[in-house]
Amino acid sequence: MVNLETNKNAAERAQIALGRAEFTVAAHRLEQLPPDAGVEVACAGRSNAGKSSALNALSGRKDLARVSKTPGRTQQLVVFVLDPERRLVDLPGYGYAAVPLDLRAYWGQLLQRYFDGRGALRGLLMAVDVRRGIGEYDRIMLTLAQERGLPAHVLLTKSDKLGRGAAAKALQEARAALEREFPDARAQLFSASASTGVDEARGVLAEWLGL
Ligand code: GDP
Numbered sequence: 001m002v003n004l005e006t007n008k009n010a011a012e013r014a015q016i017a018l019g020r021a022e023f024t025v026a027a028h029r030l031e032q033l034p035p036d037a038g039v040e041v042a043c044a045g046r047s048n049a050g051k052s053s054a055l056n057a058l059s060g061r062k063d064l065a066r067v068s069k070t071p072g073r074t075q076q077l078v079v080f081v082l083d084p085e086r087r088l089v090d091l092p093g094y095g096y097a098a099v100p101l102d103l104r105a106y107w108g109q110l111l112q113r114y115f116d117g118r119g120a121l122r123g124l125l126m127a128v129d130v131r132r133g134i135g136e137y138d139r140i141m142l143t144l145a146q147e148r149g150l151p152a153h154v155l156l157t158k159s160d161k162l163g164r165g166a167a168a169k170a171l172q173e174a175r176a177a178l179e180r181e182f183p184d185a186r187a188q189l190f191s192a193s194a195s196t197g198v199d200e201a202r203g204v205l206a207e208w209l210g211l
Pocket residue numbers: 045046047048049050051052053054127157158159160161190191192193194
């Protein structure tokens with residue numbers, strides 16, 4: 001049986017931990033990352049999917065993810081340290097049409113190596129615009145997580161933009177697609193604007209980060 005009190009406490013612990021997050025490094029190369037110890041969660045999402053807004057809502061801070069949007073950092077692994085044992089790593093979106101092919105190949109290899117080799121990595125949190133559904137870029141990221149045997153959690157963002165029925169349908173479709181292709185991935189509705197699903201997502205982070 002689900003223990004609501006425990007879940008609420010876990011969500012609170014995640015909020016407190018995320019609220020203390022400090023930008024530490026933006027890495028072009030894996031060698032620039034902090035030592036591969038403790039635990040970390042990777043965050044991904046197409047540009048404009050609502051990832052920054054989600055990270056801000058989860059942390060209860062308005063500006064947490066702004067640093068990831070600084071020009072030049074959008075193609076780096078942006079590391080936030082929560083405490084000496086825990087980190088969030090904001091991944092670059094390498095799948096965009098605007099990115100030259102050779103750079104895309106570079107980022108593809110870098111992310112592959114990150115997922116393959118990063119022992120501290122515990123899960124992938126992914127922002128997907130609920131109106132677009134799971135797309136090609138998202139599938140690449142989910143594949144990286146799955147190949148490593150890691151869980152993924154999809155936030156279907158901006159759910160306030162859909163009516164209740166349409167949002168429920170989009171959730172059902174996303175879950176059906178994940179069940180077929182990525183059995184270790186879960187999905188939930190999320191809205192930073194309406195604070196929908198915030199504690200549910202915090203609970204997942206608390207579990208992965210051992211909070
Ligand atoms: P990112 O590029 O994935 O980091 O996306 P942002 O967080 O910057 O959001 C992209 C756009 O979507 C911005 O205009 C946000 O204001 C908007 N947005 C993000 N989250 C929500 C939400 O929960 N509801 C609504 N209505 N808009 C949102």
